[in-house]
Amino acid sequence: MNxxxxxxxxxxxxPPRWRRRSDARPGEIVxxxxxxxxxxxxxxxxxxxxxxxxxxxxxTLYLYFPSKExxxxxxxxxxxxxxxxxGERLVAGHTGPxxxxxxxxxxxxxxxxxxxxxxxxxxxxxxxxANFPELTRYYVEEVVLRARRIFASALRRGIESGEFRxxxxxxxxxxxxxxxxxxxxxxxxxxxxxxxxxxxMTTYLDLHMDIFLRGIAKTAETETDA
Amino acid sequence: MNxxxxxxxxxxxxPPRWRRRSDARPGEIVxxxxxxxxxxxxxxxxxxxxxxxxxxxxxTLYLYFPSKExxxxxxxxxxxxxxxxxGERLVAGHTGPxxxxxxxxxxxxxxxxxxxxxxxxxxxxxxxxANFPELTRYYVEEVVLRARRIFASALRRGIESGEFRxxxxxxxxxxxxxxxxxxxxxxxxxxxxxxxxxxxMTTYLDLHMDIFLRGIAKTAETETDA
Amino acid sequence: MNxxxxxxxxxxxxPPRWRRRSDARPGEIVxxxxxxxxxxxxxxxxxxxxxxxxxxxxxTLYLYFPSKExxxxxxxxxxxxxxxxxGERLVAGHTGPxxxxxxxxxxxxxxxxxxxxxxxxxxxxxxxxANFPELTRYYVEEVVLRARRIFASALRRGIESGEFRxxxxxxxxxxxxxxxxxxxxxxxxxxxxxxxxxxxMTTYLDLHMDIFLRGIAKTAETETDA
Amino acid sequence: MNxxxxxxxxxxxxPPRWRRRSDARPGEIVxxxxxxxxxxxxxxxxxxxxxxxxxxxxxTLYLYFPSKExxxxxxxxxxxxxxxxxGERLVAGHTGPxxxxxxxxxxxxxxxxxxxxxxxxxxxxxxxxANFPELTRYYVEEVVLRARRIFASALRRGIESGEFRxxxxxxxxxxxxxxxxxxxxxxxxxxxxxxxxxxxMTTYLDLHMDIFLRGIAKTAETETDA
DNA sequence: AATGAATGAGTTTTCATTCAT
DNA sequence: TATGAATGAAAACTCATTCAT
Numbered sequence: 001m002n003x004x005x006x007x008x009x010x011x012x013x014x015p016p017r018w019r020r021r022s023d024a025r026p027g028e029i030v031x032x033x034x035x036x037x038x039x040x041x042x043x044x045x046x047x048x049x050x051x052x053x054x055x056x057x058x059x060t061l062y063l064y065f066p067s068k069e070x071x072x073x074x075x076x077x078x079x080x081x082x083x084x085x086x087g088e089r090l091v092a093g094h095t096g097p098x099x100x101x102x103x104x105x106x107x108x109x110x111x112x113x114x115x116x117x118x119x120x121x122x123x124x125x126x127x128x129x130a131n132f133p134e135l136t137r138y139y140v141e142e143v144v145l146r147a148r149r150i151f152a153s154a155l156r157r158g159i160e161s162g163e164f165r166x167x168x169x170x171x172x173x174x175x176x177x178x179x180x181x182x183x184x185x186x187x188x189x190x191x192x193x194x195x196x197x198x199x200x201m202t203t204y205l206d207l208h209m210d211i212f213l214r215g216i217a218k219t220a221e222t223e224t225d226a
Numbered sequence: 227m228n229x230x231x232x233x234x235x236x237x238x239x240x241p242p243r244w245r246r247r248s249d250a251r252p253g254e255i256v257x258x259x260x261x262x263x264x265x266x267x268x269x270x271x272x273x274x275x276x277x278x279x280x281x282x283x284x285x286t287l288y289l290y291f292p293s294k295e296x297x298x299x300x301x302x303x304x305x306x307x308x309x310x311x312x313g314e315r316l317v318a319g320h321t322g323p324x325x326x327x328x329x330x331x332x333x334x335x336x337x338x339x340x341x342x343x344x345x346x347x348x349x350x351x352x353x354x355x356a357n358f359p360e361l362t363r364y365y366v367e368e369v370v371l372r373a374r375r376i377f378a379s380a381l382r383r384g385i386e387s388g389e390f391r392x393x394x395x396x397x398x399x400x401x402x403x404x405x406x407x408x409x410x411x412x413x414x415x416x417x418x419x420x421x422x423x424x425x426x427m428t429t430y431l432d433l434h435m436d437i438f439l440r441g442i443a444k445t446a447e448t449e450t451d452a
Numbered sequence: 453m454n455x456x457x458x459x460x461x462x463x464x465x466x467p468p469r470w471r472r473r474s475d476a477r478p479g480e481i482v483x484x485x486x487x488x489x490x491x492x493x494x495x496x497x498x499x500x501x502x503x504x505x506x507x508x509x510x511x512t513l514y515l516y517f518p519s520k521e522x523x524x525x526x527x528x529x530x531x532x533x534x535x536x537x538x539g540e541r542l543v544a545g546h547t548g549p550x551x552x553x554x555x556x557x558x559x560x561x562x563x564x565x566x567x568x569x570x571x572x573x574x575x576x577x578x579x580x581x582a583n584f585p586e587l588t589r590y591y592v593e594e595v596v597l598r599a600r601r602i603f604a605s606a607l608r609r610g611i612e613s614g615e616f617r618x619x620x621x622x623x624x625x626x627x628x629x630x631x632x633x634x635x636x637x638x639x640x641x642x643x644x645x646x647x648x649x650x651x652x653m654t655t656y657l658d659l660h661m662d663i664f665l666r667g668i669a670k671t672a673e674t675e676t677d678a
Numbered sequence: 679m680n681x682x683x684x685x686x687x688x689x690x691x692x693p694p695r696w697r698r699r700s701d702a703r704p705g706e707i708v709x710x711x712x713x714x715x716x717x718x719x720x721x722x723x724x725x726x727x728x729x730x731x732x733x734x735x736x737x738t739l740y741l742y743f744p745s746k747e748x749x750x751x752x753x754x755x756x757x758x759x760x761x762x763x764x765g766e767r768l769v770a771g772h773t774g775p776x777x778x779x780x781x782x783x784x785x786x787x788x789x790x791x792x793x794x795x796x797x798x799x800x801x802x803x804x805x806x807x808a809n810f811p812e813l814t815r816y817y818v819e820e821v822v823l824r825a826r827r828i829f830a831s832a833l834r835r836g837i838e839s840g841e842f843r844x845x846x847x848x849x850x851x852x853x854x855x856x857x858x859x860x861x862x863x864x865x866x867x868x869x870x871x872x873x874x875x876x877x878x879m880t881t882y883l884d885l886h887m888d889i890f891l892r893g894i895a896k897t898a899e900t901e902t903d904a
Numbered sequence: 905a906a907t908g909a910a911t912g913a914g915t916t917t918t919c920a921t922t923c924a925t
Numbered sequence: 926t927a928t929g930a931a932t933g934a935a936a937a938c939t940c941a942t943t944c945a946t
Binding site: 039040041042043044127128129130131136137139140144145148168169171172173175176179180182183186193194195197199210211212213215216217 | 265266267268269270349351352353354355356357359362363365366367370371374394395397398399401402405406408409410412413416417419420421422423425429430433434436437438439440441442443
C-alpha cells in the first residue's frame with residue numbers, strides 16, 4: 001500500500017479527479033464501492049467485486065476513475081460533502097431550551113447520518129487513516145471537527161442561557177455527546193451481528209440524552225461550584 | 227571508526243547472520259504484526275514488513291505461523307486473552323459507593339487497557355469483522371460482552387444500593403459508559419493525529435464520569451419515577 | 453534487415469503486446485501443459501514454463517484454470533475423454549476371425565493412442581497416482597478398465613468361436629495383450645533415448661501379436677486340456 | 679528443476695558422492711527416501727518428510743548427502759547395484775530345456791526383484807528420466823540392458839537347442855518377455871489400488887509364460903517358415 | 905462507452921540448504 | 926554427530942491496470 005497522498009491538492013487548478021464524468025453510472029459505482037470498502041476494507045476489496053456489484057465490468061471502472069485510490073477518494077468525498085449543513089442550520093435557527101436543541105441534533109444526526117451511508121464513514125476512515133493521510137485530514141476537517149463544532153455551539157448556547165453547567169469544557173463535552181453516536185454506528189456495521197444483546201438505536205440515544213442532559217444540567221450544587 | 231579498535235575480541239569475525247532466539251521469537255513477531263495490522267489493516271500489511279519489523283526474514287514467520295491469517299488470529303488471541311479479569315476482581319472485591327467503583331473501573335480500564343495494546347483491538351476488530359467472523363465472535367464474547375457485564379454489574383450494585391436511578395436499562399447504560407472509552411482509544415490510533423484539538427484522556431474520562439454519574443444519580447425527581 | 457522494407461503496412465506500428473485468442477487459448481495451454489507434465493512431472497513443471505510454452509503470461513493461466521492442480525485435471529480429462537470409443541466400435545462391428553480383430557485392435561491402439569498424446573498418460577498417471585487419487589480413479593475407470601474390457605471381449609469372441617483356448621482367464625490375458633503396448637509407450641517417452649537398441653513399434657507389436665496369438669490358439673493339445 | 683547432470687562421472691578419481699559415510703543411518707535414510715520418491719515423485723517429496731520418515735532431522739540428511747539430488751542418486755545406486763547377477767548366474771549355470779530356464783528366470787525376477795524395492799525403480803526412473811539424464815543412462819545400462827541380455831541369452835539358448843522358433847528377433851522378444859513383468863510391477867505401485875479386478879502376480883506370470891512359451895515354440899508350421 | 909482478455913508487478917507461501925548450538 | 930532455527934531464492938497465485946475489440 002503506497003497511498004501516501006501527501007501532495008497538497010490545489011483544488012482550484014486541477015479539476016478534482018473524483019468528479020463524475022457521466023450520468024448515472026459513476027453514482028452506482030461509488031455506491032457499490034462504498035458498501036464494499038466499509039465491509040471488507042479498502043485493500044481487501046477487489047476492483048472486480050466493485051464492478052460486479054455495480055453491474056459493469058472492470059474496464060468500465062477505469063472509464064470513470066483513474067485508479068482504485070481515486071475511486072476511494074470519490075467515495076469519501078461524495079458521501080461526506082453534502083450532509084452537515086442541516087445540523088448547522090438547526091443550531092442557527094433554534095430558539096427555546098438548549099436541551100431541546102441537543103436532542104433535536106442527536107435525532108437529526110441519527111436520521112440523516114447514523115442511519116445513512118455517511119455513518120459507514122466512521123468505520124472506514126478510522127481503518128484507513130494511516131493509508132490515506134490526506135483524505136483523513138479532509139475528513140477530520142469536513143466531518144469530525146464540523147460535527148464537534150455544531151454540538152459545541154449548542155452546548156455553549158445552553159451554558160449562556162444558564163441551562164447547562166458553566167464549567168463544561170466544550171470540546172471534550174462535545175466529544176462525549178458524539179462518542180455514543182459514532183461508536184454505535186460503527187458497532188452496527190461490525191460486531192453487532194455477533195452480539196446477543198439487541199441494540200435499539202433510538203432507545204439507546206434517548207437514554208444517552210437523558211443521562212447526558214441530567215449530567216450537564218445546572219443544579220444548586222453545580223451553581224455553587226461555578 | 228579507526229583501525230585501532232580496542233575491544234579485544236572483535237578481530238575479523240563477521241557477526242553471525244542470525245542468532246537463535248527460540249522462545250522470544252513468536253512473541254516478537256506477534257508484537258510487530260499487531261502494530262502493523264492496527265496501523266495499516268490486515269490486508270494492506272505485507273508479510274515482508276512484519277518480518278522486517280520483527281527482525282527476521284519472511285521464511286521465519288512461517289516457522290511459527292502457518293499463514294498470514296493464522297498470524298492474525300494469534301495476534302488477536304494473545305492480545306485479548308489475559309486482561310479483563312482485573313475488572314471482574316475489582317467489582318467482586320469492592321465495598322463502598324458504587325460511584326467510586328465505576329470511577330475505579332474507568333480508570334483501571336484506561337491504565338490497563340486503553341493505554342495498552344489491547345486498545346488497538348477495537349479499531350482492528352471493527353475493521354476486520356466481516357473478514358474474520360469466527361474471530362469477531364470470539365472477540366465479542368471474550369472482550370465486548372465481558373466488559374459490558376463488568377460495567378453492568380457495577381451499575382446494578384448502585385441501583386440496589388439506591389445510589390443510581392432504578393429505571394436504568396443495564397445493557398444500554400453499560401454501553402454508554404463504555405462508548406467514550408472505546409471511541410477515544412480508536413480515535414487516538416487513527417484520526418487524532420489530524421485533530422488540532424488535543425485529547426487528554428484522563429481529563430476526558432474524568433469529565434465523562436462526572437457527567438455520567440450525575441446523569442444516573444438517584445434524585446427526588448427520579449425517585450418519584452421509579 | 454534494411455530500412456527499405458517493402459511490405460506496405462509495416463510502418464512504425466509496434467505489434468500489439470497481446471492479441472485476444474479467446475477460444476483457442478485453453479486448448480493451447482492444456483497442450484503445452486501436457487507436454488511438460490509428461491516430460492518433467494507435475495511438481496517439477498513450473499507454471500512459468502507452461503505459460504511460456506503456451507505463449508502467454510502466468511496470469512493468463514489463472515484466467516482459465518484456478519490452480520495448477522486444476523490445470524492438471526483438465527489436462528487429464530481433455531486428453532483422455534474422447535478416444536476409446538473407436539475400439540469399442542471395432543469390436544462391435546467385427547465379423548470374421550477373432551485373431552484379425554485382435555490384430556486390428558492392437559494396430560488401431562498404436563495408431564490412435566500409442567502414437568498420440570494419450571499415450572503420454574500412462575507414464576503421467578503412473579507417476580502421479582498417489583498425488584491425485586480421485587484423478588487416478590477416474591483414469592482407471594475411463595481408460596484402463598475400458599481398454600481391458602475391449603480386449604477381453606475380443607478374446608471372449610475368439611474363445612466362443614473356438615479359435616482361442618477355452619481356459620484363458622480373460623482379465624489377465626487382456627492385461628498381457630496390453631502390457632507391451634503400455635510399456636512400450638511409456639518407454640518411448642522416457643528411457644528409449646538412452647537405449648542403444650532401436651525400438652520399431654510396428655515390428656515390435658507385430659511380433660507381440662504373432663507370439664501372443666500362437667500362444668492362445670486352440671491346438672490338439674490344449675483341446676485335450678479343456 | 680535443474681538436474682541436468684550430464685557431466686561424465688570419472689568414477690575412479692572422485693569418490694562417489696553417494697557412498698554411505700556411517701553405519702546404519704544412511705541406509706535408513708535411503709530406504710525412507712526410496713519409498714517417498716517412488717510414491718510421490720522426486721520433486722514432490724520434501725527433505726523434511728524424508729527426515730521424519732527416517733527418524734532424523736533435516737540437518738542430519740546433509741551430514742550424509744550433500745544435496746537432494748545426491749540423495750536421489752544414492753537411492754538409485756544402492757537399490758540397483760547388487761541384484762542382477764543372480765539372473766546371469768542362473769543362465770550360466772543352467773542345463774536342460776530353455777523353457778525351464780525362462781520360467782526360472784521369470785520367477786526369480788519376481789521373487790528377487792518384482793517383489794522388492796528394485797521393482798520401484800521402473801516407475802521412479804520412468805518418471806524422472808528427463809530430470810536425471812545421467813542417472814537414466816546408468817539405469818538403462820545397469821538394469822534395462824542387462825536384464826534384456828539375460829533374457830535374450832536364454833532365448834538364444836532355446837533357439838540353438840531347437841526348442842524355440844529360429845526367426846525370433848532376440849531383442850524385441852526379450853522386451854516382450856519383460857514387458858508384463860515391468861508393467862505389472864509399476865501397476866502394483868500405482869493404479870492397482872483403484873482397480874476392482876485383483877492382480878495375482880504368480881498366476882499372471884504363469885499365464886504369461888504359458889502363452890509366451892507356446893508362442894515361441896518351434897512347431898511343424900514354424901519349422902517350415904524358417 | 906463498454907467489454908473482458910491479457911498483462912506483469914507484487915504478494916503469499918514453500919522448501920532446499922545453512923549454520924549456531 | 927546431531928539438531929532445528931533461520932535463511933533466501935524460487936514457486937504459486939493475485940489483482941490493479943491496460944488495451945484490442
